[in-house]
Amino acid sequence: MSALPRVEAAGLILDPATYLAPMEGVTDRSFRSLVLEQNPGAVGAACTEFLRVAQHPIAAERIALELGDPVPGVAVGVQLMGNDPAVVAETARRAVAVGAAFVDLNFGCPAPKVFQHCAGSALLGEPELLGELVRATVDAAGVPVTAKIRAGIEHDREVEEIARRVEQAGAVLLTVHGRLRTERYTLPTDWSRIRRAVDAVSIPVIGNGSAESPADIDRMMEETGCAGVMVGRAAIGNPWIFAAWRARRLGEAAPPPPDAIAWLREYETRMLAGGAQPRQALGRLKQAAKAMGNAGTLRFSDRTQLLRSQDAAAYFAILKQENQPNASKLDTGSPK
Ligand SMILES: Cc1cc2nc3c(=O)[nH]c(=O)nc-3n(C[C@H](O)[C@H](O)[C@H](O)COP(=O)(O)O)c2cc1C
Numbered sequence: 001m002s003a004l005p006r007v008e009a010a011g012l013i014l015d016p017a018t019y020l021a022p023m024e025g026v027t028d029r030s031f032r033s034l035v036l037e038q039n040p041g042a043v044g045a046a047c048t049e050f051l052r053v054a055q056h057p058i059a060a061e062r063i064a065l066e067l068g069d070p071v072p073g074v075a076v077g078v079q080l081m082g083n084d085p086a087v088v089a090e091t092a093r094r095a096v097a098v099g100a101a102f103v104d105l106n107f108g109c110p111a112p113k114v115f116q117h118c119a120g121s122a123l124l125g126e127p128e129l130l131g132e133l134v135r136a137t138v139d140a141a142g143v144p145v146t147a148k149i150r151a152g153i154e155h156d157r158e159v160e161e162i163a164r165r166v167e168q169a170g171a172v173l174l175t176v177h178g179r180l181r182t183e184r185y186t187l188p189t190d191w192s193r194i195r196r197a198v199d200a201v202s203i204p205v206i207g208n209g210s211a212e213s214p215a216d217i218d219r220m221m222e223e224t225g226c227a228g229v230m231v232g233r234a235a236i237g238n239p240w241i242f243a244a245w246r247a248r249r250l251g252e253a254a255p256p257p258p259d260a261i262a263w264l265r266e267y268e269t270r271m272l273a274g275g276a277q278p279r280q281a282l283g284r285l286k287q288a289a290k291a292m293g294n295a296g297t298l299r300f301s302d303r304t305q306l307l308r309s310q311d312a313a314a315y316f317a318i319l320k321q322e323n324q325p326n327a328s329k330l331d332t333g334s335p336k
Contacts, residue, residue, distance in 0.1 A: 014075060135169040144173065208232065236288060
C-alpha cells in the first residue's frame with residue numbers, strides 16, 4: 001500500500017485523510033483527546049459533538065469547553081446545528097475566536113426532536129435555507145467551513161443537488177454519511193451514494209457510514225473515490241482503529257495490543273477532571289465497555305453484572321477478572 005493519503009481543502013489540511021466522527025453523548029473532549037493522542041499521526045480531523053444553535057448564539061465559554069485543548073497535528077473543529085443563518089454565523093465567529101480550526105454544519109441529525117424543529121437532516125429538504133446557512137457561516141467565520149450531510153431524508157435522488165448546493169455556498173469540504181434519515185444507524189451503508197456525491201462536486205468529499213475496520217477505510221476510498229474517511233461507532237469499540245489503519249496502510253508491523261482497561265481508567269480520569277459527576281462518568285464507561293465487548297477489545301462473560309455495577313471500583317473489578325493488560329483480542333487490521 002502507498003503512503004498515507006491527505007486532504008488539502010482551501011486551508012484545511014487533514015493529514016492523514018481520516019476523521020473521527022462527532023457522536024453526541026460519546027465524543028466529548030475526554031474521549032476525543034484520548035483517541036487523538038493514542039492514534040498518533042493517524043487521525044487528521046475531529047470535531048465537537050453537535051452544538052445546537054437555537055434562538056441565541058452560544059456563549060464562547062461553552063464552545064471553548066466543548067472544544068478542549070488543541071491536539072498537535074490534528075484539525076479540530078466545532079460542529080453547529082441550527083436553522084437561523086445569523087445566529088449560526090455569530091456562533092461560528094465565537095467558535096473561531098476560541099480556537100476552532102474549522103466550522104462544520106450538521107445537516108444529518110435524524111432525531112425527531114431536531115427534525116421537527118427544522119434542523120439537522122430536515123434541512124436536506126430545504127436546500128435554499130441550507131445554502132444560506134453555509135454562505136452566512138462562510139462569510140462570518142474566516143476559517144474553513146465544512147458540512148456533513150446524509151444522502152437524503154427518505155430517498156437519495158437529490159444527493160448530487162445537495163452536495164452541489166453545499167459547494168456553491170462556499171464550503172471547502174463535504175462529509176457524506178451514506179445513509180438516509182429514515183435509515184437512522186442501521187447497517188449496511190450504501191456507499192454508491194457517496195460515490196455520486198464525489199462525482200458531483202470538486203471539493204473533497206469525506207465518506208462516512210459502516211467503516212468498521214482498517215480494511216474498510218481503504219475499501220471505502222477505493223470504491224467511492226472519496227478523499228478521506230470518517231469513522232464513527234467502530235472507534236468506540238476499538239479506539240485504536242486509526243493507528244491500526246495507519247500501520248496497515250504503511251505496511252508496518254501492527255501496533256502492540258493496547259491495554260483497554262488502562263484506556264478506560266484514563267477516560268474516567270479525564271471525565272472527572274473535566275467536571276463530570278461520577279455517575280455520569282460511569283454511564284459513559286459502561287457504554288464504552290459494551291462497544292469494546294462487541295468489538296472483541298475487551299472480554300466479560302457477564303454483561304448484565306457489568307452494566308449493573310454501582311460504581312467505578314466494581315466496574316473495573318469485573319473487567320480485571322477477565323482481562324489482563326495487553327491481552328485483548330483486538331483485530332489490528334495489519335496485513336496477514
Ligand atoms: C450516538 C451517536 C451520536 C451521534 N452524534 C452525532 C453528532 O453530534 N453530529 C453528527 O454529525 N453526527 C452524529 N452521529 C453520526 C455519526 O457521526 C456518523 O455519521 C454515523 O454514526 C455513521 O458512521 P458509522 O457507521 O461509522 O458509525 C452520531 C452517531 C451516533 C451513533
